[in-house]
Amino acid sequence: xxxxxxxxxxxxxxxxxxxxxxxxxxxxxxxxxxxxxxxxxxxxxxxxxxxxxxxxxxxxxxxxxxxxxxxxxxxxxxxxxxxxxxxxxxxxxxxxxxxxxxxxxxxxxxxxxxxxxxxxxxxxxxxxxxxxxxxxxxxxxxxxxxxxxxxxxxxxxxxxxxxxxxxxxxxxxxxxxxxxxxxxxxxxxxxxxxxxxxxxxxxxxxxxxxxxxxxxxxxxxxxxxxxxxxxxxxxxxxxxxxxxxxxxxxxxxxxxxxxxxxxxxxxxxxxxxxxxxxxxxxx
Numbered sequence: 001x002x003x004x005x006x007x008x009x010x011x012x013x014x015x016x017x018x019x020x021x022x023x024x025x026x027x028x029x030x031x032x033x034x035x036x037x038x039x040x041x042x043x044x045x046x047x048x049x050x051x052x053x054x055x056x057x058x059x060x061x062x063x064x065x066x067x068x069x070x071x072x073x074x075x076x077x078x079x080x081x082x083x084x085x086x087x088x089x090x091x092x093x094x095x096x097x098x099x100x101x102x103x104x105x106x107x108x109x110x111x112x113x114x115x116x117x118x119x120x121x122x123x124x125x126x127x128x129x130x131x132x133x134x135x136x137x138x139x140x141x142x143x144x145x146x147x148x149x150x151x152x153x154x155x156x157x158x159x160x161x162x163x164x165x166x167x168x169x170x171x172x173x174x175x176x177x178x179x180x181x182x183x184x185x186x187x188x189x190x191x192x193x194x195x196x197x198x199x200x201x202x203x204x205x206x207x208x209x210x211x212x213x214x215x216x217x218x219x220x221x222x223x224x225x226x227x228x229x230x231x232x233x234x235x236x237x238x239x240x241x242x243x244x245x246x247x248x249x250x251x252x253x254x255x256x257x258x259x260x261x262x263x264x265x266x267x268x269x270x271x272x273x274x275x276x277x278x279x280x281x282x283x
Contacts, residue, residue, distance in 0.1 A: 023232045024111045024144075025055035031142055031279050032059060032107075034236050041105040043134060045096060045143075046114035050076030053089055056109075063089045064101045097126035104136045110143035113275075116182070116206035121213055128221035132282060141223065141280040146182075147230075150274040151175050151208040155182055166191045180208040211270075214278065219259035223280040227262045230273030234264040 032039055039060040044052055047065035049072055056063060067073050073091050080089045092101055096110075096118060108131050118124045131141050146155070155173050162169045168189040175182050184204040189197040209217075211228070218226055227234060263270065270276070 019051070019112055021051055021055055024052065027232050027234070027277065028056065028109055028142060029059055030234060031140065034234070035140055037106055037138065037140055039107045041103055043101060043105045043108040045099070045108055045110040045131065047076060048072045050079045052111060053079060054083060057085055057088060061088065064105065065089060065091045066094050066099045066101065068093065068095050097123055097130050099130060099134070101134055104134055104139070106136055106139050108135055108139070108141045113144065113146050113206065115143060116146050116208065119205065119207045121217060124209065124213065124217040125220045128217050128223070132222050138283045139281065142278070144275045144277045145214065146206070146208055147273045147276050148180070148208050148210065149272055151180065151182055152177065182206040182208065211276065215259060215261060218278070218280050222282055223259060224282050225260040225262065225280065227264050227279040228270065229277040230265045230270050231275055232277070234277065234279065236264055238264065
């Protein structure tokens with residue numbers, strides 16, 4: 001994953017300007033209020049260019065940004081300096097399954113399909129375990145992933161383009177329903193300082209995880225309870241504890257896992273959601 005964003009880190013924010021950072025931040029704030037767990041230290045896993053920092057710095061005393069891409073972290077470092085909050089934000093290069101931070105955090109957030117870049121169940125368990133190892137015993141882990149519905153209907157097979165003075169981007173997507181793999185082929189022409197445009201070719205791959213795969217991995221990583229929400233919503237006032245086989249009927253062995261599952265959305269909305277959200281803890 002580290003190399004995937006290296007060559008277009010400088011124009012990433014421009015190309016991804018439609019990412020709803022404010023909605024991610026508001027959901028984080030809602031979860032903090034619900035848990036009553038103060039976010040003294042927050043890990044922003046997959047922080048990229050640090051676009052979430054300005055939104056979260058109002059709620060967190062310290063933010064530890066983690067990303068595998070050095071060029072993306074360089075852009076994040078510049079953003080931190082420009083906002084004058086360098087004493088409260090530190091950056092670390094690392095992969096999801098092997099990162100470490102100097103102090104354990106009360107919260108870890110991973111927004112905008114970070115874990116869809118994890119391609120195997122084994123890597124998913126390793127990544128969730130790494131998160132748990134870097135959290136305090138009563139810490140919380142908030143993240144989202146693409147749903148199966150989004151991959152089938154929202155991403156599917158298509159072509160997209162973005163044109164500006166600084167960059168021209170063409171992207172082709174494809175979804176393999178059998179393997180649940182999403183492929184992104186990106187052709188980018190990025191404007192250099194001398195006015196010429198440099199061509200960059202990128203190829204990204206993601207995997208859509210089922211609900212049961214995610215819940216198994218969280219359980220194997222040592223998390224004991226998880227709330228499930230969808231499309232930027234946790235209806236905590238409507239939460240209900242469910243048995244995991246009720247979520248995906250084809251997984252008859254789900255009741256063998258130890259994690260307690262609490263749904264904060266009705267089942268129909270869950271299965272038609274574009275994004276699934278998870279709030280996990282080991283307390």
